[in-house]
Amino acid sequence: MTTTFIRAAEVWAPSDDGQLLEYRAGAFGTARRFEAISQSMCFGRGEGLPGRAWDEGRPQLLRQFDAAHFRRAAAAQAAGFTCAAALPFFTGDVLKAVLVVYCAHGAGAASALELWHQDPRVTTDMTLVDGAYGPGAQTFESISHDTTLPRGVGLPGLAWQRGEGVFMEDITDGTGRFLRAAYASSAGLQRGLALPAGARSAESHVLTFLAGASLPLAQRVERWAPGENRARLHRVEAFSELHGGRSQADASLPLDGAGSIAQAFASGMPAINAHPRSEPGAPAAAAAGIGATALIVVPVQWEDEVSEVVALYL
Structure with a gap:
């Protein structure tokens, strides 16, 4: 099986009485113990990563797994997962499902998971909420926290403008489509995928996956x-x-x-x-x-x- 940056995913949906999130589907590769634990769990509003996405009504990013913020932390670490993101899906204000995606930074392989947002009450630009960055990406991480992206600029800005997923085969190709290209090149990052993500509020969110040539997204x-x-x-x-x-x-x-x-x-x-x-x-x-x-x-x-x-x- 080919090693990829995106390793696993699961879907949670409200119970019949709307009080809990219950496991509905998943794909976990070789992480059988993590799968078994997940299938037996449920989350209340505000509990765990899926519950926080439900309660706050917006995407969540987890930089690392620890017991204080993730109930399955030990199993996630044993499976080799290093970070995760939860994307809620709504009809109006009603939650339909939460998708949780698990990623893994490879040893010596560049990768990053980022969550961007734009709050129209504060700014017209998109800024970084948080990110999880692999080895050798410290400078790229630092510049990302200081980056602002107007609508249509950069990978997250293009996804925000178009309202569709944007995949870039080479974010360092010199065309200027990826604003942080020089820093990405230094970090060994090459591929990029941006996904617009829903929220209950008027804020816009984009989740981006970045990886190098040796670690496919x-x-x-x-x-x-x-x-x-x-x-x-x-x-x-x-x-x-x-x-x-x-x-x-x-x-x-x-x-x-x-x-x-x-x-x-x-x-x-x-x-x-x-x-x-x-x-x-x-x-x-x-x-x-x-x-x-x-x-x-x-x-x-x-x-x-x-x-x-x-x-x-x-």
Whole structure:
């Protein structure tokens, strides 16, 4: 199994009485003990990482695992996870689900997980809430805390402006699209993925994943968006670092069809399939071609509608 920066994910959803968050789905790779513990847990409002995302109504980032802030800290550390983020999904003010994504900094491999936000009551720019940075990224971390991004500038700013996921194959390519390119290059960072994230408030949030060439963000990254007649979802971007790079092959799925990608788009809820070869059509072929053992599908909501989904193959 290929080692990736994004290692695992889980979905939590409110119980029937709305008092607790219960485990609904997950993909954990070889972290079987962590998986078993997670499946037996639930969280109240404000409890644990999922509960804090629910209570505060906004994404959360955990720089490291400790028992005071994460109930499964020992199991997470044993699994090799080093940081995590929780993304809540709402319909109006009502929570539908919380997606928690676990990442791991590799020894000698550059990587970073960042959470950016813009509060219209305070500033017109996007600033860093917090980040988790791997070895050798101290200078990059420092400059990131001092960086402000206008709408449409930098990787988080582009995701904020477009209301869609933004993947950059090379954030150091000299085009200026990534504002911190020189510092990223020095830190060994190369790939970048930014995901707009929802919140109950008027604030805008973007979660970014950054990694070097020796540590793929995921085995494959795809974006799926509806066509003009909104009858089918079309694969508008696909990149597999270890399996041919960027793909130009056309692929589509019925909007009302089965499978994690169509269901996530239709419901606005994240989906996880720990057996991605069971997916219909092109996703199954992609999973088989790269030997993926999990598919994580993240809906991107823009102006109260799901604009696209981002599919991550692990």
